[in-house]
Amino acid sequence: MKMIFKVSVERCIACGKCELACAFAHGSEGRPAKTRINIRRRGPELGTPIVCFQCDDAACVAVCPTEALARNSETGAIEMVRSRCISCRMCVAGCPFGNMLWDETYHCVQKCDLCGGDPRCVPFCPTGAIAWVPVEEAAIPPEPLDRETLVFEGGV
Amino acid sequence: MPTLTVNGRWVTVDSDATLLDAARAAGVEVPTLCQFDGLEPWGGCRLCVVDMSQANWDDDWFKVVTACNHPVEEGMTVVTDSERIIETRRVVLDLLLARCPNAPLIQKLALEFGIEQTSYTPNPEPDDCILCGLCTRVCDHIGVSAISSINRGWGREIAPPFNEPPPDCIGCLACAEICPTDCIPYETSNAHRKIWGKEFEMLRDPKTGEAVITKEQAQHFAERSGVPMTYFETSDRSKRREMAKTFEKLQVVK
Numbered sequence: 226m227k228m229i230f231k232v233s234v235e236r237c238i239a240c241g242k243c244e245l246a247c248a249f250a251h252g253s254e255g256r257p258a259k260t261r262i263n264i265r266r267r268g269p270e271l272g273t274p275i276v277c278f279q280c281d282d283a284a285c286v287a288v289c290p291t292e293a294l295a296r297n298s299e300t301g302a303i304e305m306v307r308s309r310c311i312s313c314r315m316c317v318a319g320c321p322f323g324n325m326l327w328d329e330t331y332h333c334v335q336k337c338d339l340c341g342g343d344p345r346c347v348p349f350c351p352t353g354a355i356a357w358v359p360v361e362e363a364a365i366p367p368e369p370l371d372r373e374t375l376v377f378e379g380g381v
Numbered sequence: 382m383p384t385l386t387v388n389g390r391w392v393t394v395d396s397d398a399t400l401l402d403a404a405r406a407a408g409v410e411v412p413t414l415c416q417f418d419g420l421e422p423w424g425g426c427r428l429c430v431v432d433m434s435q436a437n438w439d440d441d442w443f444k445v446v447t448a449c450n451h452p453v454e455e456g457m458t459v460v461t462d463s464e465r466i467i468e469t470r471r472v473v474l475d476l477l478l479a480r481c482p483n484a485p486l487i488q489k490l491a492l493e494f495g496i497e498q499t500s501y502t503p504n505p506e507p508d509d510c511i512l513c514g515l516c517t518r519v520c521d522h523i524g525v526s527a528i529s530s531i532n533r534g535w536g537r538e539i540a541p542p543f544n545e546p547p548p549d550c551i552g553c554l555a556c557a558e559i560c561p562t563d564c565i566p567y568e569t570s571n572a573h574r575k576i577w578g579k580e581f582e583m584l585r586d587p588k589t590g591e592a593v594i595t596k597e598q599a600q601h602f603a604e605r606s607g608v609p610m611t612y613f614e615t616s617d618r619s620k621r622r623e624m625a626k627t628f629e630k631l632q633v634v635k
Binding site (some may be wrong): 234273275291293303310311312313314315317318319320321324325326350 | 586
């Protein structure tokens, strides 16, 4: 079954769990600043998760001079092949959505690779704002989140 | 898909693979300096030499070849750790150490082969450049060709034409980034960049002032890839903010 990464912006409460999960899943440091999914926060419990769209006709792939970005046909993700990357940062400048990230520590480009078909951020999302769903379900509009009565498991 | 043996281990690889790919597939480490997956193999550093015997050759007949650019064939036998291979690599590293006595990468590799001090006359003008050609090859690959190797033999070096700031250089730093011994100097900031004696102005985000590429780089890659120039004009941070704004409308707060 073909799966797709679905983001329901209206359900995001900007808790930052996906950022942490991503930082821990990629690299040993676990620094939230090194996440590949970014939440733009704009008020209490309000945010917009920003993550790679895995575009069909991707600008990052078009500008890459060494063909270091290639689509994984199994997961549908555009993956960065570390051994081919020359760190020229053209993809960082070229991505129209700002989803190619430059890692100064390791001197290489970071991008969402859908964790090889099992995105680690998804199980940590408490409201289902991000989900890994079959393609057929991708167009179903998400249920609105009732923020007044929002209670988490083992809540405060 | 040809099947061959590397150090006695059977391995099956794609027909367009090289001996180096086969060795890696078999889990055998072969030292390399001038090899890079994104570029054509070149066989310049001579460190990846291996013993190779084809299926129809006599059993004890082996030829020394560079693994990085030698294609695989059905039934080949490859040996990467024979005495003469280790000796060949030792001589290569001894010579490289004589040329670049101060390069940490060469010192480390040489030490792995038991060389602490070169047995040849050390280079009177120590230089970290090992002439692996990665910088010129990556420059060619990008379609710029601003630098090349000049002179021959002892006097060979990497330089822009006439040792002047290269007019074709776009300031992408690919040469400096790919250099295995980090011997190409450059300066970069959000405002300016300098490499090979040429000054560049960065393409800065109008709001935040951040920049990752030069104006020449944006122009070159916009022409080459067909990506509109407007994509390059703002920083990734600004673009994420703009995208978030677009999606804010969707958020209905109850």
